[in-house]
Amino acid sequence: MESKKTLWMLDLPRGVWSSLIPLYAFDEEEAWCEAQRWAIRNEIPLPDSAALVHFPHGFTVHHRTIPGTLKG
Numbered sequence: 001m002e003s004k005k006t007l008w009m010l011d012l013p014r015g016v017w018s019s020l021i022p023l024y025a026f027d028e029e030e031a032w033c034e035a036q037r038w039a040i041r042n043e044i045p046l047p048d049s050a051a052l053v054h055f056p057h058g059f060t061v062h063h064r065t066i067p068g069t070l071k072g
Contacts (some may be wrong), residue, residue, distance in 0.1 A: 004069040006056040010035045023060045028052060 005024040008031040013020040021038060025031035031052050039046045058068030 005030075006054065007058055008034075008039065008056060008069050009053045011051045011053055012044075013047065025054075028054070 003026060005026055006022045008025055008028070010023055010031075011017065012021065012023040020023050021035070023031055023034040031054075034051070035046060035052065056068050
């Protein structure tokens with residue numbers, strides 16, 4: 001069986017608003033590793049209030065679809 005990465009959104013609270021960063025990972029542990037890599041690349045410390053939200057089937061934003069899975 002072929003394993004697939006699924007969509008995780010990193011929720012970064014910034015005052016009243018939050019930023020959502022799309023990440024693809026096999027599981028939550030890998031998603032946190034990807035979140036750390038993203039933070040290091042962008043030189044942004046991850047706050048304790050950062051959260052991961054799982055969207056295995058993807059979702060639509062402004063008529064654009066972010067797919068829920070990615071072949072890995």
